[in-house]
Amino acid sequence: MEEIDQTPPSEEMQPISVTASASPSSNPSTPQVMSLEERFQLVRSVGEECIQEDELRNLLDKKPLPICYDGFEPSGRMHIAQHCLVNLEAFAINCALVPSLDSVYALKLMFRAFVQSSFYMCAFTVVKQGVMKTINVNKLTKAGCKVKIWIADWFAQLNNKMGGDLKKIKTVGEYLIEIWKAVGMDIDGDKVEFLWSSDEINSRAHEYWPLVMDIARRNKLPRIMRCVQIMGRSEQDELTAAQIFYPCMQCADIFFLKVLVLIVVNIEPISRILTCKILQKSFSNDICHDMLLPLQNSQQADICQLGMDQRKVNVLAREYCDDIKRKNKPIILSHHMLPGLQQGQEKMSKSDPSSSIFMEDEEAEVKTKIKKAYCPPQIVEGNPCLEYINYIIFPWFHEFKVECNPENGGEKVYKTFEELVADYESGGLHPGDLKPALAKALNTILQPVRDHFSKDPKAKDLLKRVKVCLPFLFLCEIDVLVFQYAGLQSNKVMRKSMSWLLCLVEFSVLSNNFYKILSCKKMHLIT
Numbered sequence: 001m002e003e004i005d006q007t008p009p010s011e012e013m014q015p016i017s018v019t020a021s022a023s024p025s026s027n028p029s030t031p032q033v034m035s036l037e038e039r040f041q042l043v044r045s046v047g048e049e050c051i052q053e054d055e056l057r058n059l060l061d062k063k064p065l066p067i068c069y070d071g072f073e074p075s076g077r078m079h080i081a082q083h084c085l086v087n088l089e090a091f092a093i094n095c096a097l098v099p100s101l102d103s104v105y106a107l108k109l110m111f112r113a114f115v116q117s118s119f120y121m122c123a124f125t126v127v128k129q130g131v132m133k134t135i136n137v138n139k140l141t142k143a144g145c146k147v148k149i150w151i152a153d154w155f156a157q158l159n160n161k162m163g164g165d166l167k168k169i170k171t172v173g174e175y176l177i178e179i180w181k182a183v184g185m186d187i188d189g190d191k192v193e194f195l196w197s198s199d200e201i202n203s204r205a206h207e208y209w210p211l212v213m214d215i216a217r218r219n220k221l222p223r224i225m226r227c228v229q230i231m232g233r234s235e236q237d238e239l240t241a242a243q244i245f246y247p248c249m250q251c252a253d254i255f256f257l258k259v260l261v262l263i264v265v266n267i268e269p270i271s272r273i274l275t276c277k278i279l280q281k282s283f284s285n286d287i288c289h290d291m292l293l294p295l296q297n298s299q300q301a302d303i304c305q306l307g308m309d310q311r312k313v314n315v316l317a318r319e320y321c322d323d324i325k326r327k328n329k330p331i332i333l334s335h336h337m338l339p340g341l342q343q344g345q346e347k348m349s350k351s352d353p354s355s356s357i358f359m360e361d362e363e364a365e366v367k368t369k370i371k372k373a374y375c376p377p378q379i380v381e382g383n384p385c386l387e388y389i390n391y392i393i394f395p396w397f398h399e400f401k402v403e404c405n406p407e408n409g410g411e412k413v414y415k416t417f418e419e420l421v422a423d424y425e426s427g428g429l430h431p432g433d434l435k436p437a438l439a440k441a442l443n444t445i446l447q448p449v450r451d452h453f454s455k456d457p458k459a460k461d462l463l464k465r466v467k468v469c470l471p472f473l474f475l476c477e478i479d480v481l482v483f484q485y486a487g488l489q490s491n492k493v494m495r496k497s498m499s500w501l502l503c504l505v506e507f508s509v510l511s512n513n514f515y516k517i518l519s520c521k522k523m524h525l526i527t
Helices: 036-044 053-062 104-119 131-142 153-158 166-183 197-203 205-217 221-225 241-256 269-282 286-291 293-297 311-323 363-372 384-397 417-426 431-455 457-469 496-506
Strands: 049-051 067-072 084-086 124-126 146-151 192-196 261-264 332-334 400-403 411-414 475-485 513-525
Touching: 036 053, 036 131, 067 131, 131 146, 131 166, 131 384, 153 166, 153 197, 153 241, 166 192, 166 431, 166 457, 192 197, 197 205, 197 241, 205 241, 221 241, 363 431, 384 400, 384 417, 384 431, 400 431, 411 417, 431 457
Parallel strands: 067 146, 067 261, 146 192, 261 332
Antiparallel strands: 049 332, 084 124, 400 411, 475 513
């Protein structure tokens, strides 16, 4: 195991400088004059489904600078693409579950449960995407749009991320922004604007809070409780009053930012219904009508957070717009969500770090994860490796190169995903050749991020501070962990660089019992 840099991170956040980095070829540095149809096709390619296409085309035709909304809650590490995460149900840990300390499998389950119960409190959430968000944002800016990215730091605090410590939340937010800059997001000029919810709300509190209160006043508590899935909770969770307020604030954001197009991923249907209900009610209210007047005068489109997986709710949302006689109906672009890398992982498990590629993964880690990924020969459906190629590699490079053995045809260059699929289904392309090519392409994309965080002093310091905030999220692999029930001292031979890990384990409670690490082999950390 490599030594961890012992230089303490700085206490305060510092402005970050970003050097030139590789960027997706979909966003060339030389501006191009695009026709309306070209702009439409480029924006349309961002979403797996668009509601409605004719309205999107009309918007691009009439509005010289459409404003697109995206956002994220700073709460953890960044994956290379959008994933849906679902936690395993937390289970009680006691000595009876581990009949023998030699049972490595049982011990791994213990540790996974420890990680869950200590750091992962949500039942459903969507994690930040690194490369896919960069690809989509660059497509939008190339098409002449301005993108506003809402950093929901207050929302993360309401959701008790990082223990509700706003300073840590902001550190993670700065870190995620830095990754997007390093990987090549088109942030020149004013094309992309990052807005911190705490700053924006504080500066316009006289607008924001009356709107939030109006939303809360018009909806009964059971209705709000059914919306808690949007923040990764369930109705059965024991919620704080602040968390119950969260859905009302998220609905208010739609009006508060005055945006034109919403870039969303699949979210819970109840939140869609509530959002559309608020749209309908707000236009009949004088206070909300006054606040939304600029939205109407500028002929901006209404916004609803609707996902492609709930078409019936999408139709219901548009019926709401008909009811309130709103001229401009919602324009919604719904991202595709990639599966986990293992077989059957439609939803990636947080307890299995091998199921996804992180933006900070080292070259060897990417190769190992792709090598172990599910990729059945001649099978396209449910093949995560092909999904990565389709939604990351082709949009980035516009081709996919595979180095095959001479007897298998030598180098192959696929210009379209359809061409690759045809060759793969026929057996002309084997997983043994596809996987190394995929790993190589992913590492090419991620290398500027690694270089930036290893060479830029301020970025390097930021990464250290993030590791302090989220130590267990940077734990990649544990081959053997031996726990002992409370009362015994932990092994004094442990490396000093892992003292933070020992501290966290020794003082964490699982089912009212204390466990300690007694031995550890092959502990790998990202440094």
